[in-house]
Amino acid sequence: GAVVSQHPSRVICKSGTSVKIECRSLDFQATTMFWYRQFPKQSLMLMATSNEGSKATYEQGVEKDKFLINHASLTLSTLTVTSAHPEDSSFYICSAWGLAGSETQYFGPGTRLLVL
Amino acid sequence: GESVGLHLPTLSVQEGDNSIINCAYSNSASDYFIWYKQESGKGPQFIIDIRSNMDKRQGQRVTVLLNKTVKHLSLQIAATQPGDSAVYFCAETVNTGNQFYFGTGTSLTVIP
Numbered sequence: 433g434a435v436v437s438q439h440p441s442r443v444i445c446k447s448g449t450s451v452k453i454e455c456r457s458l459d460f461q462a463t464t465m466f467w468y469r470q471f472p473k474q475s476l477m478l479m480a481t482s483n484e485g486s487k488a489t490y491e492q493g494v495e496k497d498k499f500l501i502n503h504a505s506l507t508l509s510t511l512t513v514t515s516a517h518p519e520d521s522s523f524y525i526c527s528a529w530g531l532a533g534s535e536t537q538y539f540g541p542g543t544r545l546l547v548l
Numbered sequence: 549g550e551s552v553g554l555h556l557p558t559l560s561v562q563e564g565d566n567s568i569i570n571c572a573y574s575n576s577a578s579d580y581f582i583w584y585k586q587e588s589g590k591g592p593q594f595i596i597d598i599r600s601n602m603d604k605r606q607g608q609r610v611t612v613l614l615n616k617t618v619k620h621l622s623l624q625i626a627a628t629q630p631g632d633s634a635v636y637f638c639a640e641t642v643n644t645g646n647q648f649y650f651g652t653g654t655s656l657t658v659i660p
Contacts, residue, residue: 436593466647473556475637476592476650525591529645536582537639537648539591 435459436528438540445516446548453511453543455482455526461506462528467499470523470542482509482526516547556635558655567625567658569610571638573649576619578640582648583612583623595623595636626657633658 435458445451448513455465463484468476479500481489488501500512509528513520525542561567564636573581579600598605598612598621605612611624621638635655639648 436591464645468650473655475556475653478647478649482648504636523589527592527648535598535644537641538594539584542589542591544589 436526436538436540438524438526438543440543441541442544442546443535444546444548447517448515450512450514451516451545453513453524453526453545455509455528455540457507457528457538460528462509463506465503465509465526465528466537467501467509467511468525468527470525476525479511482511484509513545516545518547521545521547556653556655558657560657560659561628562660563630563658564627567623567628567632567656569623569625569636569654569656571621571623571654573619573621573640573651574649575636575640575642577642580622580641580644581612582613582639583610583621584637584639586633586637586653588634591602592637628656628658631658631659632656 439454443521464482465482466478470476478491479494482501482503484503490496503509523542523544527537527539529537575641582597583595585595586592596610596612598614603614609626613622635653637653638651641648
């Protein structure tokens with residue numbers, strides 16, 4: 433099946449710094465990718481839809497200036513958490529629709545962010 | 549959004565028994581549904597999907613049932629094994645290619 437990767441898998445940073453998370457589709461092209469955030473023992477919350485070559489679409493309540501999304505190519509979307517604070521500590525997961533045979537949504541392995 | 553961020557309900561079953569995990573979805577216009585399995589610290593893993601023109605779909609040891617009248621999905625796991633212990637989420641979307649919204653999730657524990 434289609435594979436989605438994320439980098440880094442985990443990151444620890446100081447409060448006030450910015451962190452960039454990459455999401456790549458490894459064996460297929462993805463015009464649309466999605467970013468989710470998951471707090472411990474909770475469900476996945478959709479943050480935004482990343483569109484190749486255009487602006488991301490953010491869910492209500494998600495600050496677009498804080499969570500910058502760039503989808504520069506058909507295989508890469510990046511999420512930058514700007515001026516991170518401890519409350520931004522979470523598990524960030526990306527996904528993409530794949531066209532490899534059966535069209536369904538594939539998820540990356542997630543990135544654990546800890547802001548000190 | 550339609551995602552729900554509540555604390556996870558739990559289900560414990562004996563190894564070898566069948567498990568049934570339920571999910572109530574929110575949007576009557578949703579036409580594609582997926583069940584995902586998530587192990588601790590990992591991303592969701594696709595288990596089985598179903599489209600709204602079907603009410604049942606079977607995979608290997610898993611069956612998904614869809615009741616559009618009451619907006620309800622269930623995942624049945626036959627002969628549950630310790631490796632099935634994980635959190636299970638249903639996700640819904642309207643039209644292929646759009647964003648998914650996730651249900652609350654259920655934490656399944658298999659007792660050896």
